[in-house]
Amino acid sequence: xxxxxxQTGTKGVVVRVSGHGAFRKRIIEMGFxxxxxxxxxxxxxxxxxxxxxxxxxxxxxxxxxxxxxxxxTMEEAEKEIVDHDDFxxxxxxxxxxxxxxxxxRSKTINVALVGNPNCGxxxxxxxxxxxxxxxxxxxxxxxxxxxxxxxxxxxxFHLVDLPGTYSLSAYSPExxxxxxxxIEKSPDIILNVVDGSNLERNLYLTSQLIDMxxxxxxxxxxxxxxxxxxxxxxxxxxxxxxxxxxxxxTGRNGNGIDQLFDKIxxxxxxxxxxxRHIHVNHGKELERPIKQLRTELYEHGFSDTLxxxxxxxxxxxxxxxxxxxxREHDPDGSVLKMRDHIATEYKKSSxxxxxxxxxxxxxxxxxxxxxxxxxxxxxxxxxxxxRGALAECYEKNEKSTLHAHTDKIDAVxxxxxxxxxxxxxFMFITFFCTFAIGQYPMDWIEALFNWMGDLVNSNMSEGPLxxxxxxxxxxxxxxxxxxxPNILILYLFISFMEDSGYMxxxxxxxxxxxxxxxxxxxxxxxxxxxxxxxxPAIMATRTIEDRKSRLLTMLVIPMMxxxxxxxxxxxxxxxxxxxxxxxxxxxxYLLGMIMAVVMAKIFSxxxxxxxxxxxxxxLPPYRMPTAKAVLRHTWEKGKEYLKKMGTIILAASxxxxxxxxxxxxxxxxxxxxxxxxxxxxxxxxxxxxxxxxDWKQSVSLLSGIFAKEVVASTMTVVxxxxxxxxxxxxxxxxxxxxxxxxQLINNNMTPLSAxxxxxxxxxxxxxxxxxIAIKNESGKWKWAFFTMAxxxxxxxxxxxxxxxxxxxxx
Ligand code: GDP
Ligand code: MG
Numbered sequence: 001x002x003x004x005x006x007q008t009g010t011k012g013v014v015v016r017v018s019g020h021g022a023f024r025k026r027i028i029e030m031g032f033x034x035x036x037x038x039x040x041x042x043x044x045x046x047x048x049x050x051x052x053x054x055x056x057x058x059x060x061x062x063x064x065x066x067x068x069x070x071x072x073t074m075e076e077a078e079k080e081i082v083d084h085d086d087f088x089x090x091x092x093x094x095x096x097x098x099x100x101x102x103x104x105r106s107k108t109i110n111v112a113l114v115g116n117p118n119c120g121x122x123x124x125x126x127x128x129x130x131x132x133x134x135x136x137x138x139x140x141x142x143x144x145x146x147x148x149x150x151x152x153x154x155x156x157f158h159l160v161d162l163p164g165t166y167s168l169s170a171y172s173p174e175x176x177x178x179x180x181x182x183i184e185k186s187p188d189i190i191l192n193v194v195d196g197s198n199l200e201r202n203l204y205l206t207s208q209l210i211d212m213x214x215x216x217x218x219x220x221x222x223x224x225x226x227x228x229x230x231x232x233x234x235x236x237x238x239x240x241x242x243x244x245x246x247x248x249x250t251g252r253n254g255n256g257i258d259q260l261f262d263k264i265x266x267x268x269x270x271x272x273x274x275x276r277h278i279h280v281n282h283g284k285e286l287e288r289p290i291k292q293l294r295t296e297l298y299e300h301g302f303s304d305t306l307x308x309x310x311x312x313x314x315x316x317x318x319x320x321x322x323x324x325x326x327r328e329h330d331p332d333g334s335v336l337k338m339r340d341h342i343a344t345e346y347k348k349s350s351x352x353x354x355x356x357x358x359x360x361x362x363x364x365x366x367x368x369x370x371x372x373x374x375x376x377x378x379x380x381x382x383x384x385x386x387r388g389a390l391a392e393c394y395e396k397n398e399k400s401t402l403h404a405h406t407d408k409i410d411a412v413x414x415x416x417x418x419x420x421x422x423x424x425x426f427m428f429i430t431f432f433c434t435f436a437i438g439q440y441p442m443d444w445i446e447a448l449f450n451w452m453g454d455l456v457n458s459n460m461s462e463g464p465l466x467x468x469x470x471x472x473x474x475x476x477x478x479x480x481x482x483x484x485p486n487i488l489i490l491y492l493f494i495s496f497m498e499d500s501g502y503m504x505x506x507x508x509x510x511x512x513x514x515x516x517x518x519x520x521x522x523x524x525x526x527x528x529x530x531x532x533x534x535x536p537a538i539m540a541t542r543t544i545e546d547r548k549s550r551l552l553t554m555l556v557i558p559m560m561x562x563x564x565x566x567x568x569x570x571x572x573x574x575x576x577x578x579x580x581x582x583x584x585x586x587x588x589y590l591l592g593m594i595m596a597v598v599m600a601k602i603f604s605x606x607x608x609x610x611x612x613x614x615x616x617x618x619l620p621p622y623r624m625p626t627a628k629a630v631l632r633h634t635w636e637k638g639k640e641y642l643k644k645m646g647t648i649i650l651a652a653s654x655x656x657x658x659x660x661x662x663x664x665x666x667x668x669x670x671x672x673x674x675x676x677x678x679x680x681x682x683x684x685x686x687x688x689x690x691x692x693x694d695w696k697q698s699v700s701l702l703s704g705i706f707a708k709e710v711v712a713s714t715m716t717v718v719x720x721x722x723x724x725x726x727x728x729x730x731x732x733x734x735x736x737x738x739x740x741x742x743q744l745i746n747n748n749m750t751p752l753s754a755x756x757x758x759x760x761x762x763x764x765x766x767x768x769x770x771x772i773a774i775k776n777e778s779g780k781w782k783w784a785f786f787t788m789a790x791x792x793x794x795x796x797x798x799x800x801x802x803x804x805x806x807x808x809x810x
Contacts, residue, residue: 001073003032004050004066006040012071013037013102018186019068023303031055032069034106035099064305068186072102108156109268112185114178114209115193116202117164118620120221122146123251123629124193125161128261145181152261155268160187163542166201168208169314170321173542182212183306189264190216196226196233196248197402197621199394203386206242207280213307215275216244217264223248223256230397237393243278252626279309282381285349289316289342289374296338300330315339317375346374403621410505410619419509426502430493431589432582434486435570441485449478450740467661468654471720476653476713479741480567481645483709487532487563488638494532495633499625503528508619517597518604520544523553527596530560531589532637534770537562538777551608552600554774555783558766558791559596561589567712568704568761575742576751584758592762595794607786644707652710656703656717677718691760691796692753692803701760707767719744752810756803764795 006012014036017027031054032038041058042051049060072080077098113121129148146161162181163174170176182190192209194202209216218239220226226233226248239246247263249256266272282290294312302308314322316339326335350372372380413422453474460466497503503525511521522544530537537557544550561569569585577584660677680702681695688698696718704711719741745754765771765788775784 001071001076002067003038003052003061003069003071004043004063006038006043006071006073008040008043010073011037011039012073013098015070015072015102015105016188017069018188019305023065024068027061027065027069030059030061035102037095037098038071070105072098072105074098077101107154108158109189109264110158110160110185110187111189111191111264112160112162112181112187113191113193114162114182114205115164115221116166116195116198116205119164119193119195119198119202120219120249120251121164121193122161124191124219124221124249124257124260125159126629126632127251127254127257128152128157129159145177152258153265155265157261157264159191160185165205167205168212169317170319176321182214186214188215188268190214191219191260191264192216192244193219193221193251196220196222197229197231198222199233199390200383200386203242203389204382207382207385210242210278210280211307211310211313213277213310215267217260217267218242218244218246219256219260220246220248221251224250224252225402229400229402231400232395232397234393238389239274241278241389241392243274243276245272245274280382280385282313282378282385285346286316286374286377286381289346293335293339293342296335297326300335302326302329302335313378316343317378318343343374346377347372350377406501406621409622413502413505414508414619419505423506423509426497426506427589428582428586430490431586433493434490434566435582435585438483438486438489442482445482445484446478449474449482453478464661468657471717472653472657472661473650475716475720476657477645477650479571479713479716480649480709481642483563483567483570483712484638484642486566486570488634490563490566491532491634491637492630494529495630495637496625497528498525499623499630499633501620501622504619513597517600518549518552518608519556519597519600520546520549520553523549526553527557527560527593530557530562532563533640534558534560534562534766535773538770538773541777548604548608551778551783552603554778555603555608555787555790556596556600558770558787559592559599559763561592561762562708562766564708564767565711565761567709568715569758571712571715571742571745572754572758575746575749576754588758588762591759595763599790599794644709648707649709649713652703652706653713653717656710656714660718690804691799692750692756692807693760693799694749694753696748697753697757701757701764704761705765705768707769708761711761715745716741719748752803752806755806756799759802760795760799762795763791763798765791 001012003012003014014032014034016034017024017032019027036054039053040050041053048063050063050066051058051060080101081097113125115121125146125148129150145163148157148159148161150157150159160181162178165172165175165178168175168179170179181187190209192206194206206216206218220233220235235246235248245263245267247256247260249260251257263272267275281287290309290312293315294308297303297308297311302311311322311326315326315335323336327333330336412418415422453470456466456470456474460469497506506528507521507524510524514521514523523541526537526540526544529540534557537560538554541550541553541557544553569588573581573584656677658676659680660675662676663674677699678695681699684698684702685693685695688701693701696715700711700714700718703714749757771784771788774787775781778784
């Protein structure tokens with residue numbers, strides 16, 4: 001428990017002290033170190049400070065300070081001894097037992113991975129946490145983090161993989177999230193992962209972390225690339241300059257990872273010689289105001305949770321979030337008043353300084369020179385610090401051919417007009433493989449489920465149970481699971497494109513086009529991800545800093561045809577358009593993209609107001625992804641699909657089956673016409689009629705609101721139990737590739753109606769999970785309802801147009 005919770009008159013043993021720099025040091029100096037016994041002498045709930053006896057003398061701590069000390073008490077010890085085998089030998093909860101447990105607990109190290117996007121954090125995380133990885137989506141926060149637990153060198157590590165950031169300002173949700181994690185969770189060690197082939201930019205983030213005054217270890221990742229490039233880096237020297245140990249690593253193959261965690265243990269136990277707290281020197285002109293504001297902050301009691309130096313720098317950078325924090329704790333506003341005063345003074349004098357400089361160089365100054373605000377001066381100073389450090393220990397090999405292949409590939413892939421056909425070819429190959437190669441395993445799975453259905457049908461006596469199993473569960477779930485191969489192949493391609501760096505190029509060549517739509521090139525990646533599943537795609541919009549572009553992207557992602565729609569497409573396409581399957585499917589996907597673009601254009605004009613800000617897009621060097629990483633990504637996504645199978649789709653299949661089986665009728669033919677399903681379908685049929693849908697199609701579409709796959713399973717159930725030919729069909733010998741259900745549908749639908757249905761499925765309301773994701777990410781139900789309304793309206797209009805015009809022509 002926390003020291004602050006220790007009851008008056010009871011004792012505990014200190015496990016660890018969290019918190020940062022000077023503050024932590026103060027508490028440790030008071031005697032709160034691992035293994036020491038503390039007794040609370042006076043701890044009344046409303047009393048602040050609290051009195052403790054430690055090492056035979058009395059000290060008082062503020063409640064907020066006491067919250068930073070973790071202890072173990074007798075009560076907890078009693079429980080541990082019973083619960084944990086490790087402590088069985090400890091018999092009774094004695095003082096030695098307490099110390100033993102405290103010792104054991106203090107062998108847990110909390111580590112957070114912080115670094116730029118693409119520097120190899122996740123690679124290191126996966127290697128370190130190997131089989132024990134657990135993916136957590138913590139509710140209440142907007143960005144995902146991965147948590148892994150593993151043992152190394154006698155210690156237990158809790159490793160957190162945080163999202164990649166270039167900086168710790170408050171511009172994007174990731175930046176805020178990372179900062180919040182560091183401040184609120186106060187991990188024991190921050191593992192700063194740095195891309196060794198791109199030191200300058202990566203160390204900029206490091207310089208901000210240094211301001212926070214936290215304990216750090218640096219993983220100099222991509223060390224293989226650094227070596228290959230012929231650049232020379234004196235790691236010892238850099239480590240001394242930055243005041244933190246640096247361990248070279250290669251996240252791709254795991255080199256150096258063991259040493260990295262050995263080093264973390266050393267630092268955690270205070271045995272590392274390199275670790276010291278340094279200040280990034282911002283230059284005299286800036287250090288003075290930083291110090292001035294810092295003193296003010298200190299006097300207002302801001303030293304508890306945050307380094308005052310960090311807070312002072314951030315305030316001078318106009319950090320909105322920390323301004324808010326300061327405002328809450330300093331109601332009379334004197335800190336912010338001082339900040340404003342300093343900033344104005346700085347700007348005024350910066351003009352004069354630039355003049356002075358020019359005059360001293362002998363220039364004649366006639367115009368008022370541009371003034372620099374303090375915010376950009378701080379950024380400049382940080383880069384100057386990084387460059388200064390690198391100048392002392394780093395020598396770039398100008399003739400390096402490390403990323404020469406990147407330039408060659410980019411010459412074609414990002415070419416002004418070659419880029420587009422290349423992209424289209426990529427997309428076509430992706431979809432061709434997804435469907436053509438996917439056909440084989442699909443046939444096997446289908447055969448398996450047909451066999452299971454036949455087995456049930458021939459071995460069970462007629463009745464609701466048999467029907468539930470054969471027509472409901474096996475047919476329903478089977479009709480969806482059969483698409484697992486398609487989905488895995490699609491994900492394989494998407495993962496490859498993401499991991500290799502091509503996806504960033506696709507975004508790049510689309511940027512101009514996207515801007516015209518009020519979107520951003522960065523919108524493109526979430527949109528492509530939407531082909532897999534709309535839910536992660538909507539979460540991926542977090543990388544878009546600009547609010548307007550982000551919201552627009554979210555609103556149009558449902559136009560991107562997610563993999564859940566594949567099952568229905570395939571059923572309809574193979575029933576009617578099997579000769580042009582790849583073409584029809586590519587066409588559908590393209591149409592979705594075009595609609596997305598059109599809707600974005602309309603929304604940016606009429607719905608989402610405001611200007612969008614331009615910003616820079618990263619083009620990381622191409623890296624051949626390891627097969628392991630691509631397969632892992634693919635599998636992670638495939639796993640979600642299977643999970644959905646066992647839950648939502650199973651439940652929906654049973655509901656749909658029940659609705660179409662009951663109420664039972666003697667006559668099989670009237671059964672079809674009288675089921676609950678038919679009633680629902682017939683109720684909405686008049687609305688759907690202009691689109692060319694009968695009640696069976698209508699009800700299938702309705703069921704798709706839960707999950708798009710359900711449309712396929714509903715169709716299977718509805719057509720299997722409600723078709724007159726269904727009975728006779730059992731005797732049919734299945735023609736080569738035509739599955740039973742496709743035949744049934746072919747006999748019960750016109751090609752035009754099928755085409756109209758394909759269009760409707762492409763455009764209409766995304767599944768409920770997507771709607772909820774939109775609500776969560778945009779923060780408003782308004783946008784979730786808006787999405788529902790416009791997608792349904794659009795689908796209805798498009799299908800009606802297609803069907804009505806089509807009917808005239810045909
Ligand atoms: P993150 O965005 O920081 O999580 O980075 P990832 O772990 O996803 O890695 C980005 C890319 O860099 C992937 O293609 C990795 O295979 C590759 N990568 C990671 N570590 C290394 C390394 O040490 N050397 C090389 N050459 N590539 C690496
Ligand atoms: Mg990552």
